[in-house]
Amino acid sequence: MRIAVVAPSCTLKREAAEAVARIVAERGDCEMAVHPQCFLGDGHFAGPDAARLAALREVMADPDVDAVWFARGGYGSNRIAEAALADVPEAALGKTYMGYSDAGFLLAGLHKAGAEVAWGPMPQDVVRSGGEAAVTRALDWLVRRDSAALEGGLDGPAMAFNLTVLSNLLGTALEPDFSGVELLIEDVGEQLYRIDRTMFHVAGSASIRKVRQIRLGRVADIIPNDPEFGFDEEAIVADWCRRSGICYAGRADIGHDAANTVVPFGRLD
Amino acid sequence: MRIAVVAPSCTLKREAAEAVARIVAERGDCEMAVHPQCFLGDGHFAGPDAARLAALREVMADPDVDAVWFARGGYGSNRIAEAALADVPEAALGKTYMGYSDAGFLLAGLHKAGAEVAWGPMPQDVVRSGGEAAVTRALDWLVRRDSAALEGGLDGPAMAFNLTVLSNLLGTALEPDFSGVELLIEDVGEQLYRIDRTMFHVAGSASIRKVRQIRLGRVADIIPNDPEFGFDEEAIVADWCRRSGICYAGRADIGHDAANTVVPFGRLD
Numbered sequence: 001m002r003i004a005v006v007a008p009s010c011t012l013k014r015e016a017a018e019a020v021a022r023i024v025a026e027r028g029d030c031e032m033a034v035h036p037q038c039f040l041g042d043g044h045f046a047g048p049d050a051a052r053l054a055a056l057r058e059v060m061a062d063p064d065v066d067a068v069w070f071a072r073g074g075y076g077s078n079r080i081a082e083a084a085l086a087d088v089p090e091a092a093l094g095k096t097y098m099g100y101s102d103a104g105f106l107l108a109g110l111h112k113a114g115a116e117v118a119w120g121p122m123p124q125d126v127v128r129s130g131g132e133a134a135v136t137r138a139l140d141w142l143v144r145r146d147s148a149a150l151e152g153g154l155d156g157p158a159m160a161f162n163l164t165v166l167s168n169l170l171g172t173a174l175e176p177d178f179s180g181v182e183l184l185i186e187d188v189g190e191q192l193y194r195i196d197r198t199m200f201h202v203a204g205s206a207s208i209r210k211v212r213q214i215r216l217g218r219v220a221d222i223i224p225n226d227p228e229f230g231f232d233e234e235a236i237v238a239d240w241c242r243r244s245g246i247c248y249a250g251r252a253d254i255g256h257d258a259a260n261t262v263v264p265f266g267r268l269d
Numbered sequence: 270m271r272i273a274v275v276a277p278s279c280t281l282k283r284e285a286a287e288a289v290a291r292i293v294a295e296r297g298d299c300e301m302a303v304h305p306q307c308f309l310g311d312g313h314f315a316g317p318d319a320a321r322l323a324a325l326r327e328v329m330a331d332p333d334v335d336a337v338w339f340a341r342g343g344y345g346s347n348r349i350a351e352a353a354l355a356d357v358p359e360a361a362l363g364k365t366y367m368g369y370s371d372a373g374f375l376l377a378g379l380h381k382a383g384a385e386v387a388w389g390p391m392p393q394d395v396v397r398s399g400g401e402a403a404v405t406r407a408l409d410w411l412v413r414r415d416s417a418a419l420e421g422g423l424d425g426p427a428m429a430f431n432l433t434v435l436s437n438l439l440g441t442a443l444e445p446d447f448s449g450v451e452l453l454i455e456d457v458g459e460q461l462y463r464i465d466r467t468m469f470h471v472a473g474s475a476s477i478r479k480v481r482q483i484r485l486g487r488v489a490d491i492i493p494n495d496p497e498f499g500f501d502e503e504a505i506v507a508d509w510c511r512r513s514g515i516c517y518a519g520r521a522d523i524g525h526d527a528a529n530t531v532v533p534f535g536r537l538d
Contacts, residue, residue, distance in 0.1 A: 043499030044462055075462045078469045168466050171440050172473030193313055193344045197437050200347045204441030230312030 001030040001143050003067045004059035005038060005123055007046035008084075009102045010074030012038040012124055017071075019126045020135055030143045034123075035059065038071045045076045053080040056106075060084070060092035067142050072124030073101030073162075082173055085109045098122070098142060101188075101256065104165040109174040111159070111265045119160035119184070119254065120149070120262035130258035141262040151184065151253055151261040156212060160184035160254055160263035167198045170205050176265075179210040182249070184263055185237070186217030188256040192229035195219060196236045203244035213247035218255030270299040270412050272336045273328035274307060274392055276315035277353075278371045279343030281307040281393055286340075288395045289404055299412045303392075304328065307340045314345045322349040325375075329353070329361035336411050341393030342370030342431075342525075351442055354378045367391070367411060370457075370525065373434040378443040380428070380534045388429035388453070388523065389418070389531035399527035410531040420453065420522055420530040425481065429453035429523050429532035436467045439474050445534075448479040451518070453532055454506070455486030457525040461498035464488060465505045472513035482516035487524030 003024075005012070017034045024032045037055035040047030047055075059065050070077070084106065097110050097117045107117040120141060121134035128134065140146035151160070159178070163185045169175055185202075187195060202208050219233035231239070234251070241248035253261045272293075274281070286303045293301045306324035309316030316324075328334050339346070353375065366379050366386045376386040389410060390403035397403065409415035420429070428445070432454045438444055454471075456464060471477050488502035500508070503520070510517035522530045 041496075043497055044494060045499075075466060078466065168436070168470040170470075171475065172470060174473075197344060197347060201437040201439070201441060204443075206440065225313060227310075228312055230314075 001066045002064055003030055003032045003069050003142060004062065004065040005032060005034040005069045005071050006055045006059055007038040007071035008052050008056055008077035008080055008106060009046065010044065010072055010076065011041050011046040012071040013127060014039065016124045016127050019132070020123045023126070023132060023135055024139070027139065030139065044074070046071070049079050052076070053083050056080065056084050061089040063091045065095055067096040067098065069138070069142065070097070070099030070103040070106065070122055072122050073099070073103055075102050077102050078105040078168070078174070081105045081109050085113055088113050096142060098138060100160070100254075100260065101162050102165060104161045105169055105174055107265065108169050108176050112174065112176040116264070118262055118264040121260050125258065125260070128258045134258040134260060137262060149262045151263045154182065154263070156180070156182060157266050158182040158184065158263050159265050160217070163187040163195065163198050163202065164190065167201050170202065170207065175207065178207050181211050183208070183211045183214045184217055184252045184254050185214065186219065186252075186255045188220045189223065190219075191223045191225050192231070192233065192236065193225055195233055196229070196231070199236055199240035203240040203246060209244055209246060211246060213249040214241055215249050215252035217252040218257065220256050270335045271333055272299055272301045272338050272411060273331065273334040274301060274303040274338045274340050275324045275328055276307040276340035277321050277325055277346035277349055277375060278315065279313065279341055279345065280310050280315040281340040282396060283308065285393045285396050288401070289392045292395070292401060292404055293408070296408065299408065313343070315340070318348050321345070322352050325349065325353050330358040332360045334364055336365040336367065338407070338411065339366070339368030339372040339375065339391055341391050342368070342372055344371050346371050347374040347437070347443070350374045350378045354382055357382050365411060367407060369429070369523075369529065370431050371434060373430045374438055374443055376534065377438050377445050381443065381445040385533070387531055387533040390529050394527065394529070397527045403527040403529060406531065418531045420532045423451065423532070425449070425451060426535050427451040427453065427532055428534050429486070432456040432464065432467050432471065433459065436470050439471065439476065444476065447476050449481050452477070452480045452483045453486055453521045453523050454483065455488065455524045457489045458492065459488075460492045460494050461500070461502065461505065462494055464502055465498070465500070468505055468509035472509040472515060478513055478515060480515060482518040483510055484518050484521040486521045487526065489525050
């Protein structure tokens with residue numbers, strides 16, 4: 001299995017790439033090629049839009065690449081997603097794509113285009129405390145489809161998104177079909193009033209109201225409200241699900257942390 | 270003209286209510302009734318959802334009220350907007366509604382329901398530097414339809430929204446028809462990467478692509494990005510308009526400040 005790493009959002013840390021390369025070498029069951037674009041820097045981004053798009057299109061079209069692993073999140077994959085998905089080369093649809101957070105824009109569009117995609121840890125996660133386990137979990141699924149890497153309790157078609165990313169792709173060309181899907185959401189670095197407002201938006205969308213159920217992963221690094229918001233993240237999500245006629249099915253084991261699990265989009269094999 | 274003030278989001282300051290009452294008394298051309306609900310406090314909100322909804326429904330249904338003036342923004346009008354607009358009493362559609370920022374959720378829904386609504390300064394603005402002029406501008410339009418209070422250059426149907434509020438009402442039951450409208454946007458207290466992501470979402474919406482043109486008001490209190498984002502707010506908005514086939518028509522004089530102008534929704538009289 002040959003895995004290509006590109007960075008459609010922000011720059012990958014060299015030490016993260018080196019640490020993941022050591023893990024891959026020790027496993028001996030896959031090869032990993034970190035595209036040099038991952039280390040470009042252009043303000044907020046891992047290189048200008050054109051460089052990030054070119055690297056992504058290059059690995060998508062490469063018939064020797066079995067999986068495309070997004071280096072990290074941050075912000076910016078939405079800026080190139082539509083162009084990346086224009087005239088998709090046939091080789092692009094035969095491979096697997098993995099990432100989470102900002103990469104959700106691409107996961108959504110690639111899934112809609114017919115490729116196999118999965119929410120899961122990314123190379124940059126190796127620098128987290130316990131990050132080696134996260135990267136190993138991602139590779140176990142990419143290379144061996146190890147079911148131990150998966151989110152527990154998946155029993156039908158599923159998708160996972162950062163809630164803020166999901167809110168920002170609704171109604172755009174990237175929006176996939178949510179009908180009958182178990183939707184897992186998580187967030188990081190937001191105030192609770194923003195979580196509440198974003199849930200109003202997401203649960204108020206007719207396309208989201210077609211999901212089978214929603215489960216909530218971790219909502220980390222909440223920025224304090226002044227005054228206190230008055231409801232916690234689970235009360236907020238459960239309340240908007242109730243108001244919107246969506247089944248709220250409890251917590252999920254996804255989030256911006258080393259315990260983050262793998263959620264393949266669509267029907268389980 | 271009888272103006273009722275209610276607070277569908279956050280609590281109005283007593284000193285703001287008193288200062289506006291003095292302005293109204295000096296004018297002598299209108300009466301203002303500040304609903305006691307405006308001073309309630311419940312965590313983030315000016316009272317629980319039920320209290321904010323009851324006050325709003327009460328003034329909407331009151332045939333003696335000519336205009337409903339939203340006390341201030343903050344967050345929370347979306348939580349009661351759908352319920353406020355269920356079975357709208359006939360008296361509600363014969364009056365004018367004014368506010369901005371978070372009140373945009375209600376302006377959108379009320380405009381969609383057929384009421385006359387306008388973006389414009391709110392009572393709490395009186396505490397800003399120069400705030401007396403802002404409140405006077407709002408009253409000049411509410412009471413006398415004084416065209417000097419209006420945004421310059423309006424030459425057809427228009428709407429104005431806080432960009433983040435607009436993004437969060439797209440696809441919900443509150444979304445109005447943007448066909449042929451000049452859309453004015455502004456924002457406050459966001460990082461530029463969020464403005465960029467929100468513009469991706471808004472300009473990527475098929476319903477927004479029906480607008481006649483977009484103009485950009487002020488984007489205030491930008492939270493610094495690290496690293497620098499690399500584009501300013503006007504470059505961001507113009508770029509997403511260009512990508513989306515929307516005419517970008519330059520700047521507008523709206524924003525979270527005392528210079529904020531009045532933008533009546535829909536066709537100008």
